[in-house]
Amino acid sequence: MNVSIPTPLRSYTAGQGEVPADGTSLEEVFVTLDRRYPGIRFRIITEQDTIRKHIRIFVNGEQVQHLAVPVRPDDHIHIVCALSGG
């Protein structure tokens, strides 16, 4: 599956706006992403495994609220930075 990376996180992905990832759940996707791009998970997910306040995650256009969501190889995941301008 592919994951869209917002600009504030592209310092972790060497500038790539879309990266491949593996996993059967969103949690596994972020574990593999963090293995490939160390540190990226903690900027998105808190130590209590909750999605940070100004981050939104969409799977195939549907917003998800937690990491236990199952995902399939052909899914598309969007990470969006939202609601924190100024």
Place this chain on the structure above:
Amino acid sequence: MPRSTKATSPQPATGSVALLIGTRKGAFIFRGDRTRRTWKLSAPIFLGHIVHHLVLDPRDRRTILMAARTGHLGPTVFRSTDFGKTWKEATKPPAFLKVPEGQQGRAVDHVFWLTPGHPSEPGVWYAGTSPQGLFRSIDGGVTWKPFSYINDDPQYREWMGSVQDGTPDGPKLHSILIDPRDPAHLYFAMSGGGVHESVDGGRTWTTIVQGLEVVEGFDAATITFHDPHCVRLCPTNPDRLYQQNHCGIYRIDRPSNQWIRIGKNMPKQVGDIGFPMVLHPRDPNTVWVFPMDGSTVWPRVSPGGKPAAYVTRNGGKTWTRQDKGFPRANAWWTVKRQTMTADAHEPLGLYFGTTSGEVWASRTGGTSWTCLARHLPEIYSVEVAELTR
């Protein structure tokens, strides 16, 4: 309080000085020459990041740690080992322990305070966070772990209060202090939540709030209500601490546990409310404050729009106004707790930043002031880096 040996009195510094400036929109390094007359501002570092604190490791004079986050992304610590030329992120930033499923755990919102460890403990750093947490690194800031038991202790959690009990952008653990005579003798403070001391390297802590006042109508026996804004320990007399509190300016001389409100000696029309507290590196009787209007709705700007530092040279018995060079009126400055500091030269240099993005300096211990920079983002911290002695 078993210590009896005196800390050594350092000689004045003579080398060049740099200012490490954290702002709401990135960090800057302001390099001065030996005379401290000529300054050069760096390009923004991590432009757009919210930088709460930027601190040089005085043990090697090259390593800088930066407490940063962005409006969207979680908190982290960046580390430079070449005085800001290149940066690497901590591989394990400060984070609370994960709680079992079904329980309400805390998440670090931002790292607020950084303190280098004792000279005998190279690589040790401490961090204070919002919500209040105490963390330590033993590898120069690469990895961090919760330090001591306080982050999850029921009594401390009660004293820390909820997010609503803290400062507007979150309750903070700050003023992590290390006795230069003993690396196991530590202090920290919480806004709100009082001042705390350990003499056994963080295994146990004692609360020191006697003599401190709280907001009118509240019970001073309730630790949560105590709001120290900035606590400093005298380098040459570590038994003496000064504190700028939400409710006044205080001094304590250990082993006494009694804070004395030395701010009562400030001019009544100015008051003794503010954020920073700056100590002389060699004279434990000399300290500076930068008063803020603490009346009515707590404007927290220079009283009357007329900014001034105040200095005492006798431990708080008398205070002298220092405003030469400042605007005479209509200057509604706010100077936050980490934004005023001193170098170690003779005469001593003082520096501070405002929330309106100005950096001011005095090469004469505050007797006259010059504006070094305008139009920076909102300034969150100013720290001196003595590049050589």
